[in-house]
Amino acid sequence: MNSIGIIGGGITGLTTAFRLKSAGKHIVLYEASPRVGGQVQSIRRDGYLAEFGPNTLLETSSVISALLRDLGLESRKIYAGNKAKYRFIVRGKTPTPLPTSPASFFSTSLFSFAAKLRLLREPFIAKSFEKSEESVADFVRRRLGNEFLNYAIDPFVSGVYAGDPEKLSVVHAFPKLYALEQQYGSLIKGQIRGKKDRRKNGDVAKNSAGMFSFDDGLQVLIDTLHTKLEQEIKLNTTVTKLERIPEGWKVYYNDNGTEYINLHSSLILTIPAYQLAGLSHNIDGIDLSALKEIYYPPVASLALGFKKSDVTHSLDGFGMLIPKKENFHILGTLFSSSLFPGRAPKDHVLLTNYIGGARSPEFAEADESTQIEFVLKDLRMLLGVRGEPRFTHQAFYKKAIPQYNIGYAKYKTLLNSFEGKAPGLFIAGNFRNGISLSDCITSADTIAKNLLSSF
Numbered sequence: 001m002n003s004i005g006i007i008g009g010g011i012t013g014l015t016t017a018f019r020l021k022s023a024g025k026h027i028v029l030y031e032a033s034p035r036v037g038g039q040v041q042s043i044r045r046d047g048y049l050a051e052f053g054p055n056t057l058l059e060t061s062s063v064i065s066a067l068l069r070d071l072g073l074e075s076r077k078i079y080a081g082n083k084a085k086y087r088f089i090v091r092g093k094t095p096t097p098l099p100t101s102p103a104s105f106f107s108t109s110l111f112s113f114a115a116k117l118r119l120l121r122e123p124f125i126a127k128s129f130e131k132s133e134e135s136v137a138d139f140v141r142r143r144l145g146n147e148f149l150n151y152a153i154d155p156f157v158s159g160v161y162a163g164d165p166e167k168l169s170v171v172h173a174f175p176k177l178y179a180l181e182q183q184y185g186s187l188i189k190g191q192i193r194g195k196k197d198r199r200k201n202g203d204v205a206k207n208s209a210g211m212f213s214f215d216d217g218l219q220v221l222i223d224t225l226h227t228k229l230e231q232e233i234k235l236n237t238t239v240t241k242l243e244r245i246p247e248g249w250k251v252y253y254n255d256n257g258t259e260y261i262n263l264h265s266s267l268i269l270t271i272p273a274y275q276l277a278g279l280s281h282n283i284d285g286i287d288l289s290a291l292k293e294i295y296y297p298p299v300a301s302l303a304l305g306f307k308k309s310d311v312t313h314s315l316d317g318f319g320m321l322i323p324k325k326e327n328f329h330i331l332g333t334l335f336s337s338s339l340f341p342g343r344a345p346k347d348h349v350l351l352t353n354y355i356g357g358a359r360s361p362e363f364a365e366a367d368e369s370t371q372i373e374f375v376l377k378d379l380r381m382l383l384g385v386r387g388e389p390r391f392t393h394q395a396f397y398k399k400a401i402p403q404y405n406i407g408y409a410k411y412k413t414l415l416n417s418f419e420g421k422a423p424g425l426f427i428a429g430n431f432r433n434g435i436s437l438s439d440c441i442t443s444a445d446t447i448a449k450n451l452l453s454s455f
């Protein structure tokens, strides 16, 4: 019975499984759906390459490069072009470049003169000793001012979490930002001095990490992991119950309508929090149902292809983010064909638009034709799009991204107690140690290492 059960075949489960198999462990990966990859999926059609959910991966840690090297994927990796460092924020209905240097910060029209002066005061604002959790919005208002919240952080939070800065908890949603204030007393001082510490740990700040995908999209990573784990993956297999027994764990699962039981010495759970909430188990004093409260707003991603000549904007950049104050339907648009080659046929462009989120959940749930109509309206005004799209692809996530909102500590405490009372059981996934793919990969790697060292 010396085998390890991994539940959930998203990027977290696949990475953990690959790491444990490579270390010679016998594993079984249970995946409820007919495919692995979870939120990661790419599609090639009519000469376009669109992503359903995530578009890019950040090389924030040597763990990411080691995974790609061990999978033999280095030659298929493509870094975002130089243009990716230019980002646009919409202000006054105009996509305005986000400053990339101190000189461009002073000359930008994105922030008023008063907002720039306010930002320069940041290093002189004392750190907070407040014990209660602070929202991202309150934290930014206090340190950087209201305008910076509205025209930098609000759109950035939409781009990352599709979330609401008034509700997200700064310590849980942006722990590194929070730590800068705690450790250095200022975000600006911390940015400068923190560089040395990051270099020492081999970590790279998200804003300077290499951004990449693969020649055939992020699906390449999933397909490669799938091929390496072909024998160990059970598709269409929903785990319904866990039972702690003296020898380890009984896993009850439903395979294409039939109930089975497997025995494992250890278990790694990588399913979303709202699924974990419904998993029955026999660990005394642990009620996982509270995990259902974690808010996952719906998000739709609408990829639209156009003839290049039908778009007035140069699309020289990563994309544009739209602050709530500007009142558009789109949260943000990636200039996908500017980021990576091969995303659109010659003389065509691909724009990937995200809609819904905590800002307007109802719009994520609208029918596709309504979404296209309103997104096109926004694109015509903001990017000078003329004519009709030559390609459309919509992906809808009913529960997209876990919101690390105020009060999140109680869920982390619950997960810690569950692990504490359930020897040989580990929990990972985007609701635990960060939502990005790079967070998921690094936490999967850590879990695999912890488990291996416990043998």
Ligand SMILES: Cc1cc2nc3c(=O)[nH]c(=O)nc-3n(C[C@H](O)[C@H](O)[C@H](O)COP(=O)(O)OP(=O)(O)OC[C@H]3O[C@@H](n4cnc5c(N)ncnc54)[C@H](O)[C@@H]3O)c2cc1C
Residues within 6 Å of the ligand: 007, 008, 009, 010, 011, 012, 013, 030, 031, 032, 033, 036, 037, 038, 039, 040, 052, 053, 054, 055, 056, 057, 058, 237, 238, 239, 240, 270, 271, 272, 275, 299, 300, 301, 397, 400, 401, 428, 429, 430, 431, 435, 436, 437, 438, 440
């Ligand atoms: C629209 C969108 C855009 C994003 N953009 C980016 C981006 O550009 N860059 C980035 O870094 N991140 C991005 N993210 C975040 C990132 O994609 C996710 O955080 C990450 O993919 C989550 O991986 P996971 O393995 O933790 O979970 P998931 O991908 O949700 O996988 C969990 C798996 O568990 C399975 N499962 C559930 N219940 C059971 C059960 N009982 N038994 C067996 N299996 C079960 C599910 O079927 C699923 O396959 C984006 C997310 C979304 C939704």
